[in-house]
Amino acid sequence: MRPFAFTTAPIDTAAGRAALSDRACGGYATFEGWVRDHNEGREVQRLEYEAYAALAEREGERIVAEAIARFGVQHAACVHRIGDLGLGEMAVWVGVSSAHRAEAFAACRYIIDEVKHRVPIWKKEHYLDGDSGWVNCERCAQGADHDGHATHEHEHEPDHAHPHTEAGHGHSAASTGYAGVRPTVPDFARQMALPEVGAAGQQRLRAGSVLVIGAGGLGVPVLQYLVAAGVGRIGIADGDVVEASNLHRQPLYAPGDIGRSKAAVAAARLRELNPEATIETHAERAVAGNLAGWLGRYDLVVDCSDNFATKFLVNDAAVSLGKPAVFASVYQYEGQLQVYLPRDDWPCLRCLWPEAPRDGLVGNCAEAGVLGPVPAALGAMQAMQALKILLGLPVDNSPALHVFDLLGMHWRTLRASRNPACDHAPRELQPAAIDPAVLELEYPTLDAARASGLTLVDIREGWERAMDDPQRRIDWHLPLSAFMQGATALPADGRYLIVCAHGVRSLALAGHLRSLGYPQVYSLIGGLAAFEDSWQQT
Amino acid sequence: MKKLTLQYFAVLREQAGCSEEQLETAAATPAELYEQVRARHGFTLPQSMLRVAVNEEFRDWSWPLQANDRVVFIPPVAGG
Numbered sequence: 001m002r003p004f005a006f007t008t009a010p011i012d013t014a015a016g017r018a019a020l021s022d023r024a025c026g027g028y029a030t031f032e033g034w035v036r037d038h039n040e041g042r043e044v045q046r047l048e049y050e051a052y053a054a055l056a057e058r059e060g061e062r063i064v065a066e067a068i069a070r071f072g073v074q075h076a077a078c079v080h081r082i083g084d085l086g087l088g089e090m091a092v093w094v095g096v097s098s099a100h101r102a103e104a105f106a107a108c109r110y111i112i113d114e115v116k117h118r119v120p121i122w123k124k125e126h127y128l129d130g131d132s133g134w135v136n137c138e139r140c141a142q143g144a145d146h147d148g149h150a151t152h153e154h155e156h157e158p159d160h161a162h163p164h165t166e167a168g169h170g171h172s173a174a175s176t177g178y179a180g181v182r183p184t185v186p187d188f189a190r191q192m193a194l195p196e197v198g199a200a201g202q203q204r205l206r207a208g209s210v211l212v213i214g215a216g217g218l219g220v221p222v223l224q225y226l227v228a229a230g231v232g233r234i235g236i237a238d239g240d241v242v243e244a245s246n247l248h249r250q251p252l253y254a255p256g257d258i259g260r261s262k263a264a265v266a267a268a269r270l271r272e273l274n275p276e277a278t279i280e281t282h283a284e285r286a287v288a289g290n291l292a293g294w295l296g297r298y299d300l301v302v303d304c305s306d307n308f309a310t311k312f313l314v315n316d317a318a319v320s321l322g323k324p325a326v327f328a329s330v331y332q333y334e335g336q337l338q339v340y341l342p343r344d345d346w347p348c349l350r351c352l353w354p355e356a357p358r359d360g361l362v363g364n365c366a367e368a369g370v371l372g373p374v375p376a377a378l379g380a381m382q383a384m385q386a387l388k389i390l391l392g393l394p395v396d397n398s399p400a401l402h403v404f405d406l407l408g409m410h411w412r413t414l415r416a417s418r419n420p421a422c423d424h425a426p427r428e429l430q431p432a433a434i435d436p437a438v439l440e441l442e443y444p445t446l447d448a449a450r451a452s453g454l455t456l457v458d459i460r461e462g463w464e465r466a467m468d469d470p471q472r473r474i475d476w477h478l479p480l481s482a483f484m485q486g487a488t489a490l491p492a493d494g495r496y497l498i499v500c501a502h503g504v505r506s507l508a509l510a511g512h513l514r515s516l517g518y519p520q521v522y523s524l525i526g527g528l529a530a531f532e533d534s535w536q537q538t
Numbered sequence: 539m540k541k542l543t544l545q546y547f548a549v550l551r552e553q554a555g556c557s558e559e560q561l562e563t564a565a566a567t568p569a570e571l572y573e574q575v576r577a578r579h580g581f582t583l584p585q586s587m588l589r590v591a592v593n594e595e596f597r598d599w600s601w602p603l604q605a606n607d608r609v610v611f612i613p614p615v616a617g618g
Contacts, residue, residue, distance in 0.1 A: 218618045306618035331548040331615035352596070355586055357614050368549075370617060401596070403547060403612060408557050412545070412610060414591040461582070481582025 001077050004060030006051055008083045011093045020075040020097040027101035029108040033092040035085045043128035049082045049091060051121045055276075056080075058184060063114040071107040073098035078111055080121065185276050188230050201391045202230060208390040209233035211298040213286050213314055215262045216240075217249040217375030218328050218382060219304035224252065225383035226302075227270045231390065233278040234270065235298055238262045239285035249372035286310050291317045300324040300389055302382050307359045315340065315349035319424045324395075326385045328378040332368050333407035335378035339385050339395050344418075347399050351419035358508055374406050439510045440525040441497060446474065454497040454522065457490075459483065459509060464501060468528075480505050483512075495520040503527035539564055540605035544575065547612040550588075554579040568592065568609060569599035575611075588613050 001019040013030070020028065035047045064076050076096045085091055094111045098104035126132045191197050197205075208231050212219050215238040226234055242250075242257040242265060257265045263281040270279050282294055286305070295301050295317050303314040303325060311327060318325035322342040327349060329336050340348050350356070381402075388395050403412045443449040449456060458465065458474035461481060465473075478490075480500070490496065490513070498506040498513075498521060506523040513521040524530070539562050546554045554575070565571035568590040575581065585599065591610040592601055603609070 214618055216618050304618050306616060308614065308616045311616060328618070329615040330617040332552075332617075334547055334551075334615065336612075336615055352589060353614050357587060357616070359616065368617065375618060401612075403610075405547070405557060410557070412591075413594060414610065414612075415595045417596070479582075481580075484582060484584055484587075 002061075003064035003076065004057055004078050004080075006053060006057065006080050006082050008081070011079050011081055011090050013090075013093055013095075016077060016079060016093060016095045020077060020095050022074050022097055024099060025074050025097040026099055027104040028095065028097045029101065029104035030096075031092075031094040031108050031112045032090050033112070035087050035089050035091055037087050039125055042125075044087070044125050045128050046087065046126045047085045047091070048124035048126070049080070049085065049121060050124070051080070051082050051119070056119045056121060059119050060115060062184075063111055063118065066114070067096070067107040067110045070110065071098070071103045073103050073107045076107055076111060078115060080115070080119070082121075186228055186230065186274055191229065196391065196393055204392065205230045205387070205390055206232045209235070209298045210386055210390070211235040211237065211295055211301045212304060213237045213291075213301060213310060214304035214306060215250075215252075215266045216246065216304060216306060217330065217370065217372065218379040219302075220250045220252045220266070221376050221379035222302050222304055222383045222386070223266055223270055224273065225380060226386060227274050227277050227279070229383075229387055230274065231277065231387075233280065233298075235280045235282060235294060236263045236266050236270075237282040237284070237286050237291075237294060238266075239283060249370060249375055251372070286313060288313060292321060295321055295323055298323070300326070300386060302326045302386050304328065304379065304382070308357045309359055312349060312356045316425075318342070319348050324389050326382045326389070328375075328382045330370060330375045330378055332370060333374055333405060335374060335404045335406070337378060337381055337385070337402040337404070338400070338416075339389075341389075341395065341399075345399075347416050347418045348422065348424050350424070351422040352401060352416055354419065354422060358512060359504075377406060378404065436507060436511075436523075439507060439514070439521075439523050440503070441522045442525045442530075445531065446499075449497050449524065454495050456497050456499055458499050459506060460500050474499060480509060483509060490518065492518055495522075497522050497524055499524045499528060501527045502529050540603070540607075542571070542603065542606070543608045544571075545608065545610045547610070548615050549583065549613060550579075550581055550611055553581050566603060567600050568597065568603065568611075571603065571609060572599075572611060583613055 001016065017028065035044070037044055060078060060080070064078055067073065067076050074097050079093045081089070081091050092112065092115065094108050096104045096108045096111070098107065124132055188202050192199060192202050210226055210231055212222050212226070212234065215223060215236050219238065223234065223236065240262050241259050242253045242262055244255070244258055247253055247255065252266055252269055253262070261283045263283040267279040267281045270277065282290070284290065291313055300323050301314055301318055303311055305311055305314065311329070314325055314327070318340055319342070324342060325340040327338045327340070338349070338352070340346060385395055399416050401414045401416055403414060404410070441449070443452070446456065456474045456476060458477045459480040461479045465477060496518070498510050500506040503524060503526045506527060510521045510523040542561050542563060543558065544561055545558045546556070551557045563571060563574060565574055569585060572585050572588070572590070588611050589596055590599060591597065591612070592603065592607050594608070
């Protein structure tokens with residue numbers, strides 16, 4: 001017989017007894033659970049049992065395997081009835097046969113206790129007064145308390161599988177070496193052995209939820225470690241698709257994933273890692289209109305985005321909703337790590353950077369370059385901070401910006417405090433966000449751009465121009481650094497095409513100049529790199 | 539004149555060509571000090587985009603510098 005089974009027919013105890021009989025066994029213990037006529041002071045007429053079968057059977061089999069391994073009994077099995085049951089009918093049966101009675105009793109008790117606690121079975125009581133009500137299994141009740149949900153509908157969706165079940169038990173089929181059952185979820189024994197985690201901490205992780213913004217170089221390790229640690233619910237927000245240039249630092253993805261949604265691919269891989277974690281995807285870019293709605297449903301947010309606009313948006317959402325936020329950013333070999341906690345004495349991102357930087361003007365991975373382990377190290381530290389927050393451990397001695405240099409191997413902890421001038425209020429990042437589609441122009445050659453009547457302005461730094469092919473020479477050279485020092489004045493009535501290496505800085509500057517009152521400033525889409533092929537051909 | 543240790547991060551490190559240096563300076567505040575090293579290294583970022591930390595604490599640009607202070611200039615970074 002199967003170690004754990006559901007049945008809609010009355011339970012056949014004789015068949016169970018026969019299946020467990022063994023001449024090597026000197027004892028046979030059974031437990032039967034019956035439908036009784038009252039619960040919490042109300043008279044019960046009949047009961048209805050319902051189970052999420054795929055998950056429940058797996059969990060039930062795991063419990064029986066644990067009992068066999070833990071108590072050294074010969075055979076064990078459990079059958080649970082589902083459907084409509086009248087008073088006095090048998091709802092659950094457990095049988096154990098063993099060489100000696102003590103182990104048989106203990107294993108039998110263990111199985112029924114664990115089944116009641118861990119297997120997702122719902123019980124609907126029909127009362128004598130005509131009323132009825134669903135009664136949670138113990139574990140569902142815990143989940144419902146945490147989420148504030150009163151119903152169980154969500155439990156039936158495959159994505160909303162029960163959190164894993166090791167917490168509070170400290171053992172599993174995997175750790176006891178039972179050969180008959182392959183573990184299907186991570187065994188958390190190694191982290192539960194830490195006094196700061198333990199069974200209670202594991203339960204906190206299971207009840208916890210984290211929103212991760214960005215599934216790139218930082219986001220990949222954050223997602224992997226949070227899911228592997230048993231965090232119950234994870235949201236992935238990323239509107240991008242996997243690109244070939246991501247793979248060297250985002251090894252959750254493979255070449256076959258190129259062109260597919262990052263959020264969807266990541267979710268699939270993470271569900272393999274821990275099938276009982278709930279993975280939710282938000283496959284779009286975080287913007288003011290959607291972020292607060294997402295974040296409201298999570299305990300905290302981990303910012304793994306690659307641009308200032310998103311980072312400040314995440315900051316503002318976290319501050320206004322009173323949620324902790326874990327920020328990290330990388331630049332070449334360096335990383336910055338900062339945690340925001342919703343406390344009066346804790347600085348936010350704007351306390352530290354009152355002038356929100358404009359994207360494209362300081363450098364990003366596309367233009368600055370990055371080696372994979374740098375975001376991986378910072379992402380692992382973000383995951384650590386997130387776990388500490390969920391576990392209720394102190395996050396830091398005092399608020400700080402941690403600055404890491406992985407080339408020189410320096411770690412500086414720069415103590416920060418709340419900026420009295422910062423009101424912790426969201427602000428517009430850019431005077432008027434201009435749609436890139438309005439700003440970006442595409443030309444087959446530089447000559448074609450010139451022919452359209454635009455004045456070309458090369459904003460690359462001098463050293464970039466010096467390394468470049470003289471054929472690509474654009475006569476008017478005004479490096480971005482000069483713009484940023486305020487040292488450059490363009491006549492406001494001209495029509496300009498701003499050009500840089502990849503089109504990131506030129507787009508940022510074009511947007512900036514538009515906001516300063518230049519009506520006809522454009523950015524060359526893709527920058528000079530867009531002409532790479534045609535250059536090599538000529 | 540006082541002797542200070544300066545540390546640079548991100549694009550400042552690239553432009554300075556070093557992550558750390560020692561300097562004899564008459565600069566009384568981080569603001570004066572940044573103007574000095576900006577001219578020397580050709581830093582492209584304006585002071586308004588940076589933060590300064592003195593002896594591992596973020597400070598105002600008018601914080602009085604003392605001999606043997608360690609001064610760190612850092613720009614925000616956004617890569618991920």
